Amino acid sequence: MLPVVRRLPLEPLIIVPYQSIGQYGGVLHGTSKATESGTSDLLSVRRVNLVRFSDDLATVVRNVAKSWDWNADFTVLKVTLRQGHKWSDGAPFTAHDIALWYNNIQMDRNVIETSKDRFLSAGKPVKVEALNDTTVQFVMNEPAPGYPDNFAQDHAQPFLPKHLLEKFYPTFNKDADKLAQSLGFDNGSALEQDLCADSRLKVLPVTEATDDVIEHVVWMKNRRNLPGIRDFIHLAIEQCCGALSELSEL
Incomplete structure (x- = not known):
């Protein structure tokens, strides 16, 4: 895996601390909407989104995306990525990774049977195209x-590594199915479904509300003894919208 310092983009996102830079490690306390047993919230900590909500829980601000622009009638959205992002193996992260995620994963019924409504427009697929390495058009x-709001929500990371996945698609590789079969899958679609359908974690339905704090051990110090979050403690709340509104007023 490429060291983090060598994966930083040419235009890194700089976040100004509220008061001061905090201490590394320790315990992070947060709230969970308890959707899908809370897994989406945890995955959003492991991954990043194109955009994110600001502290007011309403304003969408940049994240992986450097900027975005609409045409006059809000039917064409162009998202510009910050230059120089890389995947953990050092491969460039580009707009083509977003186009593959949408066109070949989200909209492929052999991989995902039913797409999430939030990624559709008027109940139909959006046309997604990588205009160049740093610009993707919807x-x-x-x-x-309000479409960008969908990419600020939990479990809404709209990109997958094309350089790894395209080899399993007949569209890109005529031997895709044969390659997938060599790895124990029926075909390329079956492999893509196993890897990308929604989450590599098994999502279980919420059967009852919990009264106590739920503790998830997420990060410990790594093999190089670099500090990380030791525990991520989630308070699961049933009435998420009201609770989050109350939190925003504190």
Whole structure:
């Protein structure tokens, strides 16, 4: 795995601390909406989104995306990525990774049987195209000024490594199915479904509310003894919208 310092983009996102830079390691306390047993919240800590919500829980601000622009009637969205992002193996992260995620994973019924409504427009697929390495375009079926909000939510990371996955698609590789079969899958679609359908964690339904704090051990110090979050403690709340509104007013 490429060291983090060599994976930093040419235009890194700089976040100004509220008061001071905190201490590394320790315990991180947060709240969980308890959706899908809370796994989406945890995955959003492990991964990053194109955009994110600011502290007011309403304003969408940049994250992996450097900027985004709409046309006059909010039917064409162009998202510009910050230059120089890399995957953990050192391969460039580009707009083509976003196009593959949408066109070849989200909209492939052999991989995902039913797409999430939030990634559709007027109930139909959006036209997603990588215009170049740092610009991806979304063409809606009707005005959708709130569409970027979908990428700020939990478990909404709209990209997958094309350089790794395209070899299992007949569209990109005529021997895709044969390669997947050599790895024990029926075909390329079966392999993609196993890797990318939604989550590599098994998602279980919420059967009852919990009264106590739920503790998830997420990060410990790594083999190089670098500090990380030791525990991530989630308070699962049933009425998420009201609770989050109350938290925002504190």
